[in-house]
Amino acid sequence: MTNLHITGATLLGGEANDVLVLEGQIAAIGGGLDVPQGVESIDADGLALLPGFVDLHTHLREPGREDAETIATGAAAAAFGGFTAVLAMANTNPVTDTAEAAERVLDLGRATGLVDVQPIGAVTKGLAGEELAELALMHRSRANVRVFSDDGRCVHDARVMRRALEYVRAFGGVVSQHSQDPDLAGSSACCHEGELSGRLGLPGWPAVAESSIIARDAQLAQHTGSRVHVAHVTTAEGVEVVRWAKARGIDLTAEVTPHHLLLTQDLVSGYDPTFKVNPPLRPSEDVEALRAALVDGTIDAVATDHAPHARHDKEHAFVDAAFGMLGLETAFAVVHDTMVLSGALDLAGLADRMSTAPARIAGLSDHGRALEVGAPANLVLIDTEANQTVDAEASHSQSRNNPWHGMSFTGAVHTTILRGRVTATLQEHA
Numbered sequence: 115m116t117n118l119h120i121t122g123a124t125l126l127g128g129e130a131n132d133v134l135v136l137e138g139q140i141a142a143i144g145g146g147l148d149v150p151q152g153v154e155s156i157d158a159d160g161l162a163l164l165p166g167f168v169d170l171h172t173h174l175r176e177p178g179r180e181d182a183e184t185i186a187t188g189a190a191a192a193a194f195g196g197f198t199a200v201l202a203m204a205n206t207n208p209v210t211d212t213a214e215a216a217e218r219v220l221d222l223g224r225a226t227g228l229v230d231v232q233p234i235g236a237v238t239k240g241l242a243g244e245e246l247a248e249l250a251l252m253h254r255s256r257a258n259v260r261v262f263s264d265d266g267r268c269v270h271d272a273r274v275m276r277r278a279l280e281y282v283r284a285f286g287g288v289v290s291q292h293s294q295d296p297d298l299a300g301s302s303a304c305c306h307e308g309e310l311s312g313r314l315g316l317p318g319w320p321a322v323a324e325s326s327i328i329a330r331d332a333q334l335a336q337h338t339g340s341r342v343h344v345a346h347v348t349t350a351e352g353v354e355v356v357r358w359a360k361a362r363g364i365d366l367t368a369e370v371t372p373h374h375l376l377l378t379q380d381l382v383s384g385y386d387p388t389f390k391v392n393p394p395l396r397p398s399e400d401v402e403a404l405r406a407a408l409v410d411g412t413i414d415a416v417a418t419d420h421a422p423h424a425r426h427d428k429e430h431a432f433v434d435a436a437f438g439m440l441g442l443e444t445a446f447a448v449v450h451d452t453m454v455l456s457g458a459l460d461l462a463g464l465a466d467r468m469s470t471a472p473a474r475i476a477g478l479s480d481h482g483r484a485l486e487v488g489a490p491a492n493l494v495l496i497d498t499e500a501n502q503t504v505d506a507e508a509s510h511s512q513s514r515n516n517p518w519h520g521m522s523f524t525g526a527v528h529t530t531i532l533r534g535r536v537t538a539t540l541q542e543h544a
C-alpha cells in the first residue's frame with residue numbers, strides 16, 4: 115500500500131489539513147480532496163505531521179554481531195522511532211570499507227522495507243587509522259556512499275585525515291569524525307575526566323581531547339576546501355570550537371545525541387554500565403551548552419548513536435563493559451521533552467534538527483523534505499500529548515542496554531510512513 119489519505123493532521127505545528135499520498139508521493143494537501151476509491155485512511159486528528167526522521171549515526175551491528183542487532187531488528191527500532199532513513203556506521207565485522215560491503219548493507223536494508231539504510235563507509239581500511247579505504251569506489255557503487263567515518267575511533271593521524279578530506283571533496287562527500295584524541299587519555303578511559311572521575315577512581319577523557327580534534331579538523335577542512343562533520347559533540351569547549359569554525363565560514367557541521375542532551379555524568383556514580391558511553395556523559399554545564407547550541411544552530415542535527423550490545427558484553431564491571439546505549443526508539447521523546455516542552459524549540463525546529471538538517475548533511479534528497487505536493491511521502495505522525503514510560507523489554511531492538519528504562523516522556527511517535535507505506539504504528543491501549 116503506497117496510497118494513503120491522512121486526515122486532520124497538523125502540518126508541522128501549523129494548520130490542520132488532509133494529505134493525499136498516491137504512489138508513494140504527496141499528491142495533494144487540503145480539505146475536500148478527491149480521494150480515489152480504495153485508498154486507506156488514517157485519522158490523524160490531534161496528531162502533527164512531520165518529515166520522517168533521519169539518523170546520521172546508527173550502529174546496526176550486522177554483519178558480525180547479529181547477537182546484538184541485525185539490520186532487520188535495527189530497522190524495526192528505527193521505524194518505531196519515527197525514522198525513515200538511518201546511516202549505518204562502518205564498524206561492523208567485516209568493516210564496511212569496500213564497495214561490496216557497502217552494497218551488502220544497502221541490500222539488507224532494502225530487504226527490510228522499513229527504513230532506508232544508507233551505509234557509511236570507513237575512512238581507513240579495517241578502521242586501523244593508517245591506509246585510506248576505497249572511498250571513491252564506495253561512492254561510485256550502488257550504495258552511493260557519501261559519508262565516511264571510523265566512528266568508535268578517531269582518525270587521529272592528521273595526514274590521513276587530510277588525505278581523506280581531499281578524496282571526499284571530489285564527489286561532495288563528508289568525513290564524520292569521532293572527535294577524541296586517544297593520546298590525551300589512557301586506553302582504559304571510560305567516563306568524563308574531572309572531580310567525579312577522581313572520586314570514583316575511574317580513568318576519564320578530558321574535554322580538551324574532544325575540542326582539540328574538532329579544532330584541528332576544522333582547520334584541515336578549511337585547508338583542503340572540504341567538508342567535515344563532528345559526530346556526537348559533548349562538551350561546551352567543543353561547541354565553542356564549532357561556533358568559531360562556522361563563523362570563519364569553514365564547511366563544518368555537528369550533531370548531538372539525545373542522551374547528551376539530557377543525561378549527566380552523575381549517573382556514572384552507581385557504576386551502572388548502562389551509562390557507559392563513548393564519548394562519555396558530561397557535567398550539567400556541558401548539557402546546557404549543547405542545548406543552547408542546538409537551538410541557535412551551532413549544532414545542526416540530533417543523531418542517536420544507537421549502540422546495541424548483547425547482555426554478555428554490557429554486564430561487566432564498569433571499566434570492562436562495552437560502550438554504548440540504545441537510542442532509536444526514544445530519540446523523538448527525549449528531544450521533544452527536553453527541547454520542545456521547555457519552549458526552546460518548536461516542532462518546526464525539531465523537524466529541522468531531526469530530519470531536514472541530517473538529510474542535507476548526508477545528501478539524502480528523498481528525506482527531510484518540506485511537506486509539499488511532489489515530495490516523497492517519507493513522513494511521521496507525532497502525538498505530542500501521549501505519555502509513555504519506557505520499557506526496555508518492549509524494545510524492537512535485539513538488545514536491552516536502554517538508559518531510558520522506567521523514565522516517562524510526553525510525546526510519542528504515532529505512525530511512520532516510508533514512501534506511502536505504514537512501517538510502524540503506536541499500539542493503542544484501551
Ligand SMILES: [Zn+2]
Pocket residue numbers: 265266267292345346392393
Ligand atoms: Zn563515536
